Amino acid sequence: MxxxxxxxxxxxxxxxxxxxxxxxxxxxxxxxxxxxxxxxxxxxxxxxxxxxxxxxxxxxxxxxxxxxxxxxxxxxxxxxxxxxxxxxxxxLMLATLRGHEAVAKLLLDRKADPNTPGWTALHYAAFENRPRIAALLLAAGAQVNAVAPNGSTALMLAAKRGHLEMVRLLVGAGAELNEIDSQEGTALDMARKANHTEIVEFLQRAGAR
The missing domain is CATH 1.25.40.20 (Ankyrin repeat-containing domain)
Known part of the structure; x- marks a missing residue:
């Protein structure tokens, strides 16, 4: 033995x-x-x-x-x-973060989940201004009003960062205009603080308060 x-x-x-x-x-x-x-x-x-x-x-x-x-x-x-x-x-989140659209599409076609708990691929797309990937995510069922661990929605991230095309896409997909972050307020508040005038005007026209 x-x-x-x-x-x-x-x-x-x-x-x-x-x-x-x-x-x-x-x-x-x-x-x-x-x-x-x-x-x-x-x-x-x-x-x-x-x-x-x-x-x-x-x-x-x-x-x-x-x-x-x-x-x-x-x-x-x-x-x-x-x-x-x-x-x-x-x-999927890593492909979105880097802006690799073809890989993101492949992953979604193969049933990658766009709605992970916490941060999501849509949050990353909004932060990094990846509207084409965001459109793919939304078409695959991404939750447009998902709240990240820091309290932000995708719309808030896009508004704060000055990504007008992304803001338009998210609003068109039904993003909640008046969701409130306890620290920084609404997407409109964030756009105002960052002096993103075009986004402020767009959100106001869309009905943001």
Whole structure:
């Protein structure tokens, strides 16, 4: 029995560095957009939902790096589109944050959830002024009046940042004009404080108080 345990320990010590090396290789390849290498390692048995130290899956990395080919392969092979990293971000949120429209569309087509608890992809789209991605999110059922952990709606973020096109899109999608943030007031208040005159005038015409 003792001899068996010793042999088992030796085997583990020999195999572990090789496994760790492959793990590092696949993450590095994904980050460098080395799609063929990632696919090869997956076909050799690596988990399609492999994550890095921050909880980013291969799909999240592909979304962040705008690697549409790899994202499609991962989804075709049952990668989970709704996994969240340690910061609460999904692949869809990362694609939105970076403005990668084609990847965001692919993820939505593959049933990525636009309505994650807390921050959502629509909040990111409003903050970064990604109206084309915001339109995709809304068409996929994104909740236009979702409130972020800091109390902001997408409309508030867009108004505060001065994104007129985004404000128009959100209002057209039924954004609540008079939602109040306890610290900064309404979207109209925020636009006024930031001196975004066109947005102030638009919101007033739309019925904001």
């Amino acid at each position: 003792k001899k068996y345990l010793i042999l088992l320990l030796v085997h583990v010590l020999l195999v572990f560095p090789a496994v760790a090396g492959v793990y590092e290789d696949i993450l590095h390849a994904a980050e460098q957009n080395e799609t063929d290498k990632v696919i090869d390692l997956l076909r050799r048995g690596m988990d399609v939902n492999t994550t890095d130290a921050q909880g980013n899956t291969l799909l999240m990395i592909a979304a962040r790096e705008n690697n549409l080919e790899l994202a499609r392969f991962l989804l075709d092979n049952r990668a989970n589109p709704n996994r969240r990293n340690r910061y609460g971000d999904t692949a």
